Amino acid sequence: MNHGGHLGNDAVLSLVHEARVRLFARHGWTELDVRGPGILMVDAAVVYRAEGAWGMTLRVDVAVADLGSRGCDLVYRLSDAASGKEIARAKTGIVFFDYAARRVVHVPEAFREVFGPP
Template sequence: MPRLKLAFPAGTDFITQLDVRITDLNYGNHLANQALLGMLHEARVRFLAHLNHTELGNATTSGIILADAEIQFRHEAFLGDQLNITLVIDQLSRIGFDLYYRVDRVIDQMEIAVAKTSIVFFDYHTTHKRAPAPASFEQALQALRNKNEKIRKQ
């Protein structure tokens, strides 16, 4: 059976940290697959807030909707582990983008998982159909990337 192979793109757009909670464990006493998907959702919401956007958008700005999700588990995570979740946008188009996530344990930098969600811009307020990427989203992403590049060069 062929396995899913995700390659995390170069760069970093955003990093956030989450802890593995008791409610995130499965019967194997490690991070459950549905809990990891919830953590990725939390990281995505934080990233969008950092860009001054939301998943639902508003009357003048489209939101986003998840088209698909892929997760490749690489190692276990356990209760109390602090996890860095690094996000990067790839394949930005006029109607969507791919959002990649790399999940690393803070204490030893062990890669726990790599994931990708395909995101489509969506009008929740009038048409309930896919919509063009808001110019403000593209501008905020470019400003963030310019800022990150300046920091890397220092």
């Protein structure tokens, strides 16, 4: 909670990080190994739609958008699990990164197979 008693930006980014980790784990990946390269978060944005309150259970839905040659956006919808009311939306831009070579690389084929166009 922030000073105003509302869901803070730092908490939203922590929640979407956890959602991203779980999404990757569902496919057998980690943020450091998506069938080879890892990821780097290069930007983030949070937009509030309603007030988030202490004790509220949130549901976080995740989707992939703007899949390019070296990265994509992950978009998140945070809603009150009890009512379904949308609380916030967030976006994180990621690129794929070869940590050994210290450079941005192409999207792994395994990621593209799961999240690319049919």
